[in-house]
Amino acid sequence: MSDRYTIAVDVMGGDFGPRVTVPACVDALKRHPRLIMKLVGDRDTISPLLHKLDAELSSRLQIIHADLTVTMSDKPSQVLRNGQETSMYKALQLVSEQQASACVSAGNTGALMVLGRFILRTLPGIDRPAIISSVPTETGHCYVLDLGANVDCSAEHLLQFAIMGSVMTTAVDGVGSPTVGLLNIGQEEIKGNEQVKLASRLIAERGGLNYIGFVEGNDLYAGTADVVVCDGFVGNIALKSSEGLARMISQKLQSSFRQGLYRRLLALLAKPILGELKALMDPSRRNGASLLGLQGIVIKSHGAANRTCFGFALDQAVAEIEQDVPRRISSEIEHKLT
Known part of the structure; x- marks a missing residue:
């Protein structure tokens, strides 16, 4: 270079x-x-x-x-x-x-x-590019793809997304063998539609990845996986829902702390913690989604x-x-x- x-x-x-x-x-x-x-x-x-x-x-x-x-x-x-x-x-x-x-x-x-x-x-x-970005987790952050480029994806597309997400995590974050999860409605093998079940088998058999299987929506922010794979329809809804929840929590906290002198004093004491929480939840601080x-x-x-x-x-x-x-x-x- x-x-x-x-x-x-x-x-x-x-x-x-x-x-x-x-x-x-x-x-x-x-x-x-x-x-x-x-x-x-x-x-x-x-x-x-x-x-x-x-x-x-x-x-x-x-x-x-x-x-x-x-x-x-x-x-x-x-x-x-x-x-x-x-x-x-x-x-x-x-x-x-x-x-x-x-x-x-x-x-x-x-x-x-x-x-x-x-x-x-x-x-x-x-076959298709995918949009990838990071979301905060209890242990740092994880990458999620696709976030809206492909509404309908085949199992082969999800396999390609898994490989791309794993490579990017290694390249940008230096994670040697990033864990990869497939977003589903449950962790059991019988859960999910046929497309997701087939994708799971393909990733496990052909991906050569550190694949941990299905992960659920509540695993997204727990740091269960370094890379979470899904189609763009699911990924975009999950991301927008999370951003909406973050805004609602922030607004509720601000409104609550303005109600009375005692709560305003509490807000002053809690200001450093609230600042850290706001920074963690603010999606703009993770601005920059890649078209992989x-x-x-x-x-x-x-x-x-x-x-x-x-x-x-x-x-x-x-x-x-x-x-x-x-x-x-x-x-x-x-x-x-x-």
Whole structure:
């Protein structure tokens, strides 16, 4: 790997666009001295946000002009047909042309997935890319995939997801033999639909993984497995339900501690503990979901990410570049499935 590496950033995507993404990119350049950024978007909007930059940082930044932006309401099929001049398309194209090692975007998830698959293609042996991200557990965190890219999955797809998730956990977290669980409605072998039962047999027989069998929803946050595999329908509902519960608990606590002087005093005493709990439950602190299985690194940031949280997505891209995650996945897929 060369001394420097490049990330292409769709700075126009997300709820806040360049006023968040551009400063986050500058922050990332300060954290990572080997990093080069290609900021893809409207030049006239981006340039004023960089006017106070020193010479060293400026030398590691390049603006790639794009006339159009993919909006959250755009249909992926329309973007695929007519989106060649959008910042998202051009950022992915830079990865395809090997002018960048990764693409980061806070834009339309469906469009990013469709364009990523069309422009970068999937790795040999991978039928479909999957969205993977971490969730907090009692012992740290675990990775869950798929989180919404594939509503309907075959048993073979779940096997591929298991291998990809295991490889990424080893690459990014340094876990030598990560435990892999298959999300189901029970741990008994007779539980679940035929697709999940077949997937369990395939993972056990062909995956060559540290497979621990079925895990249930309440195992997700217990740290039972390092990697939890499911289809995108189940994974997305589980993630959104968890985020909704976290928000409700936070709001209830805040409301309760405002009721009377005694409770306000308790809140002051409990402030450090409540801060730790908030940090643990805040999904934005784990911002940066990977689209695994593509011939290139693509990171999806939450659309509502602030400057700090968008930076987490950029850091995730750096980690995957440094560990050469796509190559490692390709090697494991070739070894285990051929």
